[in-house]
Amino acid sequence: MSQRKKSRGHLTAASSPGASVLAAQPLHGVDERPPGADGGVWGRRRVLLLNSTYEPLAALPARRAVVMLLCGKADVVHADPGGPVIHSATRAIAVPSVIRLRSFVRVPYRARVPMTRAALMHRDRFRCAYCGSKADTVDHVVPRSRGGAHSWENCVAACAGCNHRKADRLLSELGWTLRATPLPPKGQHWRLLSSIKELDPAWVRYLGEGAA
Structure with missing residues (x-):
């Protein structure tokens, strides 16, 4: 049976x-x-x-x-x-x-997309904000130990190497620059991206910027 x-x-x-x-x-x-x-x-x-x-x-x-x-x-x-x-x-x-x-x-209209690790990685296209290589960590541009906020404007995707070298220092102290200004994403599809790490390839055409 x-x-x-x-x-x-x-x-x-x-x-x-x-x-x-x-x-x-x-x-x-x-x-x-x-x-x-x-x-x-x-x-x-x-x-x-x-x-x-x-x-x-x-x-x-x-x-x-x-x-x-x-x-x-x-x-x-x-x-x-x-x-x-x-x-x-x-x-x-x-x-x-x-x-x-x-x-x-x-x-219903919702003003601000919640910041999650998944959404942040999608926003930065899984690339390090400092060197452009594949990102696997999240870094605070202004370290939290020095008053930096945990926000869209102060968080970026980073590779482990850059994250380790930067530590708790400011970009001005290292002579580094960001590849792009970190901003909060806008659009209903970003709420979905904030909860999903791996996307079905068939979804990409419907999710717009950030899903590719």
């Missing part, structure tokens, strides 16, 4: 509170795990949700995305032929990479 459990009410995708625009609904007779898929990977799978105007809204758990498709709330924008497939008694549903709402949803 098969050890794989069947759900009579729900799909097994990890659901994060408040991540979806629309509430998930139970699906009857749907196999919780796609054949051959690892439960952990399935739980971490995310699908990009776009507004009807193609503006990025959120990265949904796969379960939410599939429910929205089956309920007619969204359409597939970018399929993923190599992605997981879930099965019900009557059909197979491939989990897409990007979906779009059929109806427009108004997003």
Whole structure:
């Protein structure tokens, strides 16, 4: 007898509170795990949700995305032929990479994008603000020990070498300059970038500057 459990009410995708625009609904007779898929990977799978105007809204758990498709709330924008497939008694549903709402949803205006390590790295394109090599750390331009703020304007991506050499000194003391002035990013898609480190390549065209 098969050890794989069947759900009579729900799909097994990890659901994060408040991540979806629309509430998930139970699906009857749907196999919780796609054949051959690892439960952990399935739980971490995310699908990009776009507004009807193609503006990025959120990265949904796969379960939410599939429910929205089956309920007619969204359409597939970018399929993923190599992605997981879930099965019900009557059909197979491939989990897409990007979906779009059929109806427009108004997003409340939010003035400032929260600064996270992921968003900062995307803003600086994963390049050191001092030498231009691959960045793997975050540095405070004016060190916090010398009154520097933990803010978009005072934080930059940096390589470990530059970060170590700079230590708690000012740029003027080292004769260094920044490759670009650090500024807070603007745009709804930056809120999404602030929570995601690794992006599905299919999302890049919808996320604009910072996602490439």
